[in-house]
Amino acid sequence: MNIHVHKQLSKLPSIFIKNAGIVTAGNASGICDGATAIIISNEGALKKYNLKPLARLVGYHKQLSDIDLFDINEAFAPQFLVCQKVLILPNEKRNLNGGAIALGHPCAASGARITANRVYELRCRQGKYAI
Incomplete structure (x- = not known):
């Protein structure tokens, strides 16, 4: 990282806890516009309308080693670092x-954005499971 950028970032004020917090505008996600739609269906509707799903939701009985991709919804760098650790x-x-x-953090669309990203990334990597 450029030393000048580092110095500028270190001078940014805390967002949540005045003079004591570690979350600043420099390590937080930006709020951005976003719109999304996800259709969740059952097998009957897929057959009735001749649709092919992009992915299937599987909710349980998987080992950590079975998972190909993880996505942590990090809005703030410190939060991601704690989850990582x-x-x-x-x-x-x-x-x-x-x-x-x-x-970016598209308010009210983050979950759908993450889900869509994982679906397409699984396809690119020929993976099977993502969280």
Whole structure:
């Protein structure tokens, strides 16, 4: 990191806890516009309308080693670092294309954005499961 940028970032004020917090505008996601739609269906509707799903929701009975990709919804860098440390997720499997800090935080659409990103990333990598 450029030393001048580092100095500028270190001078930014805390957002939440005045003079004591570590979250600043420099390590937080930007709020951005976004719109999304996800259709969740059952097998009957897929057959009735001749639709092919992009992915399937599987909710349980998976081992950590079964998971190909992880996405932590990080709005703030310190929060992601804590999750990374506590969960001990492999670097090559987590937030591969960045998260909200890199892509933006579309209010009320973050979950759908994350889900769509994981679906397409699984397809690109020929993976099977993502969280």
